[in-house]
Amino acid sequence: MEANHELSVRRPLARKAKLNDVSKRLKRNLGLYLIISPAFFYFVIWHYWPLYGIQIAFKDYMPALGIGGSPWVGLEHFNRFFNAYYFWTILKNTLGISLYGLLVGIPAPIVLALMFNEFRNKRFQTLVQTISYAPHFISVIVAVGILFFFISPTNGVINALLGSINGSKIDFLAEPGYFWPLFVWSGLWQGIGWSSLLYTAAMSGISPDQYEAAYIDGANKFRRIWHVTLPGILPTIVILSILSIGGIMNVGFEKVLLMQTDLNLSTSEVISTYMYKSGILDAQYSFSAAVGLFNNVINFILLLTFNAIAKRAGQTSLW
């Protein structure tokens, strides 16, 4: 009783002191709040205000009525999307292209970085590495343009080679079966060098002592790579993999859009290109917002799941 009484007297005082403390700290940081305010307002306007607009996925959005005033329709747009005959095709394409891309795109830069790392001549290493990420700096339009130069059925290099070998030519963009490999391998060409840079940076952080110790213990080159280099870059591998898994539903949508033709739609239509066409081209705002929301929620769930798995496994995680 006695103790309780004392507490109830003290509590308002403590709260007051805490409030004082808070206002003091706020005042002390006034300058910093002013500095951060443009960034704060930027994120509120262009990243949090759109979250308010997500509700149109459950509404029948009419521009004249505004976001708030449009009538609710519940899950109508989602039902229409899930029941459409193309739903399973575009889901399969989205996941298929992404997984194919991850399967190729995650290990390849690691292997390349390991190969670079074995060079004793560091200036030579810098040279080949700089060459390897040159394609990163060209735009996706130019990259696809260059791809078209090579695969063109009339005057492309690849078809000229095929023609001289067995006399037949392939119209790669008209054959649905070629879309996934074309997309993934041209992406590897553009991205492998740049992605390997992150691993090289991580490798340069491994202490030379570890390599010497391994050498003295009689470990050969492969064993040194396996037991020293790879564990050293494992946190980087985990973080980058989680991030790419979190982007699984997004594919390289800007590039898919460029490589699509009417003839390869059966393997090239993905959720995001579909969202773009129904939303921007056909102005079905609500339906497209529903498709987009479905996409983002799946992405977010995948990210959380893989982050949790990495954490469980005792590995680095995003947070």
Added chain:
Amino acid sequence: MLSNIKRTPGEKLFDAVNLLLVLGISVLILYPLLFVLFASMSDPRQMFDNPLLLWPKGFTLQSYSAIFENRDIWVGYRNTILYTCVGTSINVIMTILGAYPLSRRRFFGKHAFTFLFTFTMFFSGGLIPGYLVNQSLGIVNTIWALVLPGAISAFNLIIMRTYFQTQIPHELEESAYADGCGDLRLLYKIVLPLSTPIIAVMILFYGVGHWNSYFDALIYISDREKYPLQLILREILIQNSLKEMLTVAVDDQYGDRMIAREGIKYAIVVVSSLPLLVFYPMLSKFFEKGIMVGAIKG
């Protein structure tokens, strides 16, 4: 040091195979770029007959002179330079202003702001809600639709914050602060002069992004006079249409014109990508450092 230890024969073989593989990969990566450069300087007719190239075939610059006569390309070039300069300036200033307070130890509310900013990397409203916001702001079909919605990349902001946190001596800030130096002056006089490497990296990251982006312009810009270079490139390279440059009449020279047009495609790729491909090796030292800092998880 390990590099002074004598290599065993097996390791010598390993190094030789490794060298060959890396050289092979480098050639595979570089060849498509060189191919375009050589093709742009070749006689389009010879190119058309046999596209395999190891050096320019029938050297001529006629494709380049054809580009100079195309108005669309130069208007696009001018627009892209404008968007890149304005956009990158906004990006860098906003990112610095957002990152600096987060790097200060005594900043009250640091975690709340960090969460608010980084959450946007993982969840977004999506294409349409974002479009509606820009529509209600009335910036559709203006330069602002291209430079404001992406003013800060949360990822770059975190890299910048980590740089400020780890590379600027804490004592320097504290002593300046004790001398009565305000936060903004501190940022301007002490922090920024010590941060040129990371600022160079940011200029490059954001600048390349603006130079190469096409999708925002595709959605938001409807006025042809405001098209950036990439949208013009899309018409020529992807949709295969060259306006103004070639008349459509089918006559004796039709075939020649179709072939000349292929030459123009190669030249336009070179003209549009050259600025970046010339600058990046000079800046490479900086951004390797920037990535190194960013790789440290903060």
